[in-house]
Amino acid sequence: MLDATLKGQLKAYLERITQPVELVASLDDSAKSQEMLGLLEDIASLTDKITLRRADDARTPSFAIARVGTDIAVRFAGLPMGHEFNSLVLALLQVGGHPSKESADLIERVKDLDGDFQFETYFSLSCQNCPDVVQALNLMSVLNPRIRHVAIDGALFQAEVESRQIMAVPSIYLNGEPFGQGRMGLEQIVAKLDTGAAAREAEKIKAKAAFDVLVIGGGPAGAAAAVYAARKGIRTGVASERFGGQVLDTMAIENFISVRHTEGPKLATALEQHVKEYDVDIMNLQTAQALVPAAVPGGLIEVKLASGATLKSRTVVLSTGARWRSMNVPGEAEYRNKGVAYCPHCDGPLFKGKRVAVIGGGNSGVEAAIDLAGLVSHVTLIEFDSQLRADAVLQRKLFSLPNVTVITSGQTTEVHGDGTKVTGLSYKDRNSGELRRVDLEGIFVQIGLVPNTEWLKGTLALSPRGEIEVDARGQTSLPGVFAAGDATTTPFKQIIIAMGEGAKAALSAFDHLIRTVPAEEPAQSVAAE
Known part of the structure; x- marks a missing residue:
């Protein structure tokens, strides 16, 4: 099932397993079952910490990855290849005791969830959005024994897909009822289960000191702006609905210079990892609702969030990106994700x-x-x-x-x-x-795409298409507010252009800072800067 190269790579990963793991397969005489058996035998042959046995399950073909002597287990109904192969490798490692790289705070929130949660996720092997959901729910089931998860290949279990009238993936069910559709990360899922999380996060945000540069949006433009601002040693924050932005929905990227081929989710992960190497305050799952200009020159600009919190900053970089354009015809909204x-x-x-x-x-x-x-x-x-x-x-x-x-x-x-x-x-x-x-x-x-700028109407200059009007420096019509990426009038909506514009906007914001006297400080402080 696995070629020699892949076996060698997987064997190196499996050396990180510290707890014995059992693969429990539910198989029949179908071709897919035989493929699954071959895959599981290949995996078990790579380390003595993994064993294989057979046991019937309601879904066939499927297999569980279980930690021996515990209730910790995850299940795949179908062959987790293609985009889901990484999900398989992570499940093997995490069930086998290898620690997750998620933040300690988020891990504790998962462990503290009170209730019995039976999750089912329908995925397709060509879906680049599905692995985030599968990996998040698998990790949750490893961290909390009251959480169970099975990842189901919709193409293989067509009868279930038709019975539940699933027409979009990933589709997530909790205890038999629809829970969510589309890309969701661990933080989003936990926030949806922990109903008090948003309010607690809003209180934390309210207590934050003012930033020097506040970036709104976490796509390529926002990530570049954050890196360039942070490298100047100034207080930098990023507020974003989802880090990666529209890139997360991009399949193949073959025009990113020096990288012959990559995929959107991989690039988005790399962007976030790069930003986290610097002292940047990343605030995820935050939706901006209003921009309030500084009351006086050199004063603080405010960004009001949907959570009720408000962020303040001396400069702001808007990089809210764009989303798929709708047809805006009768029936489209009603049948979204239903065809x-x-x-x-x-x-x-x-x-x-x-x-x-x-x-x-x-x-x-x-x-x-x-x-x-x-x-x-x-x-x-x-x-x-x-x-x-x-x-x-x-x-x-x-x-x-x-x-x-x-x-x-x-x-x-x-x-x-x-x-x-x-x-x-x-x-x-x-x-x-x-x-x-x-x-x-x-x-x-x-x-095509439509810019995410509705919340800015009446605040700064927008083009007839709703794009933020910027000059050659990324400056908007408001002093101290800059913009970059697909939400702006900059032509040619490309990842590499967005990154360059994000870097430019951050440098322009820094230049603005060193040339502007803060309203709350005396004029002689400029010399110190």
């Missing part, structure tokens, strides 16, 4: 053998249609313009596929459903004005 999806890599396997549509004829839309064509029975691509906007090489590939229909000059007008799932869509032929319907089970929206 309307935005990540073909994540959710595509759930539509195997079904009919789907892709909305958008740019590179993202055409790439999505090409990928989906290998999974689904038929793809209908609908582009508003009179021609596709994707690169010529992608268009040639698209038009060579027998199960793809391309519709140009098509304006999607409505998403149809039966109350529980998508059944089709309507579009208007912009040439004839005729309204037409397409029957299908899934719709993948790929029509």
Whole structure:
């Protein structure tokens, strides 16, 4: 099952196991069971600390990773390969006694959770968002014996997926009821279970001293700004809903100079690790709601958070990024995650053998249609313009596929459903004005991004598209407030450009600090700076 190179790498990792581990497999005569058996035999052969035995379970094929003589265990229903192979390795290590790198405070919060929690996570092997959820819940079940978790390959357990009407991954169930969908990290899951956590965190934030540079947003621009600010030795903070931002939803990255290939979640992890090497106060799960300019020149700028807390800083760098643009048609919101999806890599396997549509004829839309064509029975691509906007090489590939229909000059007008799932869509032929319907089970929206700047309207200058207007230095219309990345008017929304703009904004903020007299300090203090 595993090649020699992978076995060698895994063997080195498994040397870190300190507690005996047992693999408990539930198998039948299917091909997948035989693959699973081969994988488990390979793992058990690499160390004498791991043994293998068979026992029936409600889901077959599946296997548990259990710490011998304890109640600690996690279960995989399906083969955890692809993006989930790291989840498998971490589960082996953590069940085997190797400590987690999560903060001591967060680990204690998991251990202190009071209640019996039975989690089920449906994932797909091509989903880059799923491992965060799987790894977080696996760790929780290792830390707290009253927590149980099984990670289920939705493509393998199709009957369960259809019974529960799951059309997006990761989908998380707690004690048989829906708990959450989409990427969630350990901190987010714990905060959702520990209902008092948000209030306690808000009180901590209220007590924080003012920053010299406060970065709002933790994507590539925000991470770069934080690193460049911290390297100047000034008090730096980052408040972010989720560290990594839109990069977390990016599959393959092949244009990041000096790195031939990487994936969004890997890059996001590297960004956060780099920022943590410096003295930066990182405040996760924080949503900014209002920006209050300084009352006097050199005074403190305030950022009000959804939690009720307020942060203060002498300068602010806004790097709130962007999100997938919606079609804004009837039925779209109602059937989001019930057939309307935005990540073909994540959710595509759930539509195997079904009919789907892709909305958008740019590179993202055409790439999505090409990928989906290998999974689904038929793809209908609908582009508003009179021609596709994707690169010529992608268009040639698209038009060579027998199960793809391309519709140009098509304006999607409505998403149809039966109350529980998508059944089709309507579009208007912009040439004839005729309204037409397409029957299908899934719709993948790929029509670009919209900046996360609604909370700034009326506070500083925004473009007609809602982007923060910046000059060559990243300065906004408000003194002491800078901006960078996809939320700004800077052209070409690329990771490498966002990083450069983030670094520039931080340097501009530092330059502003050394040239501005703090309102609360006498003028002669400038000489000391």
